[in-house]
Amino acid sequence: MARARTWFLTGATHGLGREITVQLLRRGDRVAATGRDLGALAELADEYGDLLWTAPLDVTDRRAVREVVDRAFSELVSIDVVINNAGYGLFGAAEEFSDDQVDHQLATNLSGSIQVARAALPHLRAQGGGRIVQVSTYGGQAANAGASLYNAGKFGIEGFMEALAREVEPFGIGVTIVEPGGTGTGFRRNAILAAPMAAYDGTPAAAVRGLATGSRPSPGDPVKVASMMIAAAEADPAPLRVVLGSDSYRFVHEALVQRLAGVEGQKSSAAAADLDQPETPR
Incomplete structure (x- = not known):
């Protein structure tokens, strides 16, 4: 029988984070669950007792991130897996966002995850290893009109985590980026839409305006997605x-094929920018 593990999650109170928390508790693992609305975890606390450790956390508060992560490692002794799940969707044309919306979206989806990882790293190194799991989306690989700011955060955090994976491999720390597709977790209903500008009516960016009220079902099963994320977090190496979900595979694959096609024809022109090589004396 596999040993019980200890997990740290941000954004554990709702959606995919809560589903992961429930599945882990049911199998007997310990979970350090954080979020802004701990009342949503009250029922789980009553049922699972000491298996569930909770702390309020807004990942945009850098001091709080350090304090909560340090306390979790101190009180739980060791943590096997840190899951960065906190985040939200902000959609609209780039010109439609307010400055505050831009700052808060990036502080949550990009900087927040970076700070959680940075806070956990000294502890993971000291204990000789562990895993950081970053919840991204196909939007971390495939950009779309009306999602420029959301894509900025997800593209950014994927770049950070990919580089981080190379930095921490010598310490036995693994990094896994998960790219789910659409799942029935309420993400669309809770998405924030920028105030529309008439100039964008009828343009591709305007398509996101129906996001919260759209009836198109999400193809992903949140129970399966959570289960597969847990399995990925435990995979070695x-x-x-x-990539999770047929829609995610389709969007990511198309984006990568198009990106590669745009580069492949430029080998000669790219080399033309190099310094001229001196002729080799005969």
């Missing part, structure tokens, strides 16, 4: 990326 750590997979760098895990």
